[in-house]
Amino acid sequence: MDSKEKAFLVALHQVNGIGSKSLWKIKEVFGSFQACYEANMRDLHASFLAKDVVDGIADLRSSDPLAGLDQIIAAGIKLVTWDEEAYPVLLRHISNPPYALYYRGCIECLEEPAIAVIGSRVASYYGKNTARKLGRELAARGITVVSGLARGIDAEAHRGALESGQTVAVLGSGLDVVYPPENERLYNEITGKGAVISEFSRHTRPEPGNFPMRNRIISGLCRGVVVVEAQAKSGALITADFALEQGRDVFAVPGPINSKTSAGTNNLIKQGAKLITCCEDITEDYGDLSEPAGPALEQADLSFLTMEENRIVEAMGSEPGHFDDLLNQTGFAIGELSTLLLQLELRGIIAALPGNYYIKQ
Secondary structure (H helix, E strand, O other), rough: OHHHHHHHHHHOOOOOOOOHHHHHHHHHHHHHHHHHHOOOHHHHHOOOOOHHHHHHHHHHHHOOOHHHHHHHHOOOEOOOOOOOOOOOHHHHOOOOOOEEEEEEEOOOHHHOOOEEEEEEOOOOHHHHHHHHHHHHHHHHHEEEEEEOOOOHHHHHHHHHHHHHOEEEEEOOOOOOOOOOHHHHHHHHHHHOOOOEEEEEOOOOOOOOHHHHHHHHEEEEEEEEEEEEEOOOOEEEEEEEHHHOOOOEEEOOOOOOOOHHHHHHHHHHOOOOEOOOOOOOHOOOOOOOHOOOOOOOOOOOOOOOHHHHHHHHHHHHOOOEEEEEHHHHHHOOHHHHHHHHHHHHHOOOOOEEEEEOOEEEO
């Protein structure tokens, strides 16, 4: 698609009431976006377009449509359409692909095999650590990790992937509206080492109805979807449903039976999702992804733990442990335990958390 036709697409997409389905219909009925933009009012009113949409198109004609394209280019936003080669291959084959995708970064990273890692916004330490580890290890194998930039599991999956490879964030808003706002730094990091994409035009707010639409893109871009944590009713489960409809694989991380944030994932496993506990449980289903693409990941060295250090590590479960609990379980004096914890933290084996809590890395 040439830049002039893209300019008319961008202009029409700014009209309230014209979304992805309307873009497809405009292309079908009018033959081009320029033809729709320039059609006489009688033909527009006689078409499938609602009256307020036609009025919005009429209002556009007082401005230069090329200016809108120049504005998004100046903002570092690019546009790829379904009829262009750069459009993600797997996304072409879902039942309702977006006609156009706006993106920042390098959309070519989606030419690599992709796996989605998603889950609850209100995540446990167990879930966050698992998501980050899976993101890091999948990316190290040359896999593009896809998620939704949300709080909790999504953000940790992106952060893990950035440590060893590339990642793609799919937004439920326009690319100039970072949501949640506290992830703006993460957003910028992703654009430098992957891509941030959206089917929504500039200035689109993150309305609740946008996120199920976003979720079909997350699954549509990927070979499989990993759900790390999800409550019984969760947006992550909507993405899993889309994955099944699209013929994608669904993986789930098991969690404690009394954890609300694992109720959804445990149910997925009961319904037939593949239970996973490590990266290899995912990649073994794909022969070409079984080995890391780059140097082996550095792991915390546990082979040289002293007996005292090993006693502390064994006392720690998957959730954060308080200093007082560790004191009771190990039997060390306060000063001795503090020294040992600091040594383990400096070696990257444990992490200190606010409130005098500690957790295994």
